[in-house]
Amino acid sequence: MKVLIIIGVVLLILVSVWYAKKTGANSEFHSKNKILVVSDTIDNAVDFGYKMVWIAVKTNQKNRLAEIINLRNFKEANWESGIETAYDDGVYITPQIGEWTLIVGTGIPNKGDSQENILELANLVNTLSAEFGEAQFFGTHRVVEFHCWMKSKNGKMERIYSYVGESMESIKVFGDPTEAEDGLNLFNSLSKDAENEEYFEREDLTYADEILVMEIAEKWSVNPTKLSERTDIKSELGLAGK
Structure with a gap:
């Protein structure tokens, strides 16, 4: 019986590899005991953003980015397979978008959603x-209402806002609000005003949501939910890995 099971598993793997080659996907890497198919057929940009984290960097040096973030077993990948990898606990370094390249994926270990990891993320x-001169982080997940953005220039952090609505907790608020945040009175449980219980009943506060994250991303660099509308995306492959 064990021999039959082993033979069945081997046949399944062989069939998967054959199918991947037949459909044009020409590279694979293993993750969590399954084969992830990565295609190197250049395609159009794929929108993403919701329930996701990403870093925008003003460069197109993908291999150097992969080295800095310690991306392993990475392969050249197009948009469709790259974003699929990003949502499957992986990381995708995108083709160049204007001046920017995005490092996107739920596989980014430090997401800025807790006191334990926000310092490492920063x-x-x-x-x-x-x-590279400038880098920005964005993260959002509507289930727990986690929303975060940060901007750093020349190695110095200028702005951090990280908030979890489920617990009504500001993880980190640092630096002056940027121009993109003008007119917003962002909720801040770490402020002196929040020491008074009446603060949590105020109606003039702005509570971050996923739409606001996209708006700030668009003003700072790239709104990933509007990639399909852009005409300045380089026709090239990105890198997908773990």
């Missing part, structure tokens, strides 16, 4: 901006 963003 250090990574600072490292990227120190080498």
Whole structure:
């Protein structure tokens, strides 16, 4: 019986590889005991953004970005397979979008959604901006109402806002609001005003949501929900990995 099971598994893997080659996908890498198919057929940009985290960096040095974030087993990949990998606990370094390249994926370990990982995330963003001039992080997930953005220039963090609506908790608020945040009175449970219980009943506060994250991303660099509308995306492959 065990021999039959082993033979069946081997046949399944062989069939999967054959099918991937037949459909034009020409590279695979293993993740969590399954084969992820990555296509190198250049395609059009794929919109993303919701329930996702990403870093915008002003560069097109993809291999250097992969080195800095310690991306492993990465392969050249087009938009469709790259974004699919990004949503499947992987990371995709996109083709160049204007001046920017995005590092996107739920596989980014530090997402800025807790006190434990936001410092490491900020250090990574600072490292990227120190080498490339500017780097930004964005994250959003509507289930727990986690919303975050940060901007760093020349290795120095200028702005961080990270908030989890489910617990009504500001994870980190740092720096002056940017021009993109003009007119917003963002909720801040870390402020002195929040020491008074009446603060949480105020009607003039702005509570971040996924739409606001996209609006700030668009004003700072790239709105990933509007990629299909852009005409300045380089016709090239990105890198997908873990």
